[in-house]
Amino acid sequence: MSQIRRLSTAAADFGAQLDALLAWDAAADAQVQQTVHAIIADIRARGDAALVEYTARFDRWTPGGAADLEVPRARLQQAWSAIPAGQRQALEQAAERIRAYAQHQVLISWSYTEADGTLLGQQVSPLDRAGLYVPGGKAAYPSSVLMNAIPAKVAGVGELIMVVPTPDGELNDLVLAAAHIAGVDRVFAIGGAQAVAALAYGTATIPPVEKIVGPGNIYVATAKRAVFGQVGIDMVAGPSEILVLCDGGTDPDWIAMDLFSQAEHDEDAQAILVSWDAAFLDRVAASIERLLPTMERCDIIAVALRERGALIQALDLSDAIDLANRIAPEHLELSIDDPQAIVERIRHAGAIFMGRYTAEALGDYCAGPNHVLPTSRTARFSSPLGVYDFQKRSSLIMASRPGAAQLAKVASILARGEGLTAHARSAEYRGDGTGPMVG
Structure with missing residues (x-):
């Protein structure tokens, strides 16, 4: 049983209940911060030697030297050839769609000349070098490689450096194949806070970058926060979130599975359904109970739904829209008849999935827009990762x-x-x- 809570915007204490539901402390504990700062200091002081030692300690394999940390480009090509044809085709199709969308985001230089001959404008240029962190271990995240690398290459980044931990020295072919098709320039088999430090400050082997992007665990997130200022970062992301706004006309099984799709990430993920149809909320609750035992990650989903999930009854559509803007979710599904009629009223959301047939999972992999999105209500002031994150703007002034x-x-x-x-x-x-x- 998921024991997902039921809330109503009409309740006198709804505001307090919602605040408690949304509360998330993204700050690392003192021990994590202490460990991360010590690792960063060690990488800055000892460079490659420290990298080799941390790799042996945390990833359980011992490089013969710093040169062994780099994955040869031929290995990327080998991985591309080794994966099944179906996976190659899926990567190609996803990459093509992500690239096509990214090309619409490219900022261009511009200028204008005033009547007296004074020129004013803006010059746009790509970053010289960017670093991409890709999680390693048992899970493979080729979609993360595509979503982070392709916008960087479309922006014209001079060199894209990817780092990925390789526990027990095992490389993931699907991740390497994604790096191959995305155009990653160099790959290093390192991870954790030590990889972030190496990208930020450089070592004899790892070149320093101007910006670090990509997801990671709490040590990676804490390290990214610590090196911000030395380099740029994309964001410090919290747990995954989905908010579904539904008028009651969508199959309740579909909605239940949409909630599962985010709740299966981890126990801290947040999945919320808002509807002004109380009977529909009942039907979705029944779908959750019936479908949950069939899920491979049912234990994780159950905890996430119980701890941070909710089925919320709104007064009407306008009330639901106001609630969506208050929550400012990472992913927002508008599962209603005419989403285009209301989408302009949505002010705060990382990505908006419109209509009954647009599952959030499509955006995670292949729709085209980036899946690196602001979490923990930061959609109030920030945006999805895009080409513009890998471009800089310089003002132009030439007075006559x-x-x-x-x-x-x-x-x-x-x-x-x-x-x-x-x-x-x-x-x-x-x-x-x-x-x-x-x-």
């Missing part, structure tokens, strides 16, 4: 002689008002003709 004269008057007044006379005089030199002027 008459433009400089006009701008100098404004700059001088404001600078002197701030007490910054060197600023004022620097502008005035160009504006009053006392400095060298080239026509």
Whole structure:
């Protein structure tokens, strides 16, 4: 029995109940932080030697030297050839869709010239080098490789470095095949906080990057937070979330399985259904109880639904929309007749899945939009990973002689008002003709 809770927006204490349901402390405990900071300091001090030692300790295989940490490009090609044809075709189709979507996100440089000849604009350039962390171990996440690597390559990143832990020295062919088709430039068999530190600061073998993206465990997440500032990061993600908003017209088995699809990630995942049809909530609850025993990860799903799941009865569609915006979910399904009629009223969501046939799982693998999404209500102020995360913008300013004269008057007044006379005089030199002027 999942014992998923039932809530109602009409309840006097609903606000407090919702806050308790959504509460999530993403902060690492003191011991984790201490361990991570010690590892980062060790990598900075001893570089490759420390990397080799941590790999032997945590991944249970001993490299002969730092050079053994790199996975040869030929091994990626070998993995691509070794996987079943069906998996190759699925990777190709997913990569093609992700790439096509990403190409629509590319920012381009622009400029305009004012009447006096002054040019203003923006120059867009890709990052020189980015690092991609891919979880290792028993689970394989080729979709994570595609979703992180392809936007970087579409952006024009000069070099993409992938790190992946290899417990007991075992490489996962599906992950390596995904790296091959996504265009990853170099792969290193390292993981954990030590891999994040190596990407951030560099070693003799691992080149330093400008940004680190990709999911990981609490040690990886804590390390990413710790090196932010030295490098950019995508986000520090919390547990996976889904919010389904349904009018009661969708098969309740479908909705139950959509909730399972996120709850099976781990016991902290969150799955919530909102409907203004009380009888439909009853039918979904019955589907959950009937289908749960058939799931391979039923124990994990049951804990997630019991601890952080909910079936919520709203007053009406507008009430449900307000609730969705308050929750600001990572994944939002609008399982209703006409989702396009209301989608503009959704202000806060990582990804919006519209209509009865759009399962969230399609977005995880192959729809096209990125599956790296803001969690823990951060969709209120952040966005999915995309090409723009691998591009930088530089402002362009080229003042003409008459433009400089006009701008100098404004700059001088404001600078002197701030007490910054060197600023004022620097502008005035160009504006009053006392400095060298080239026509």
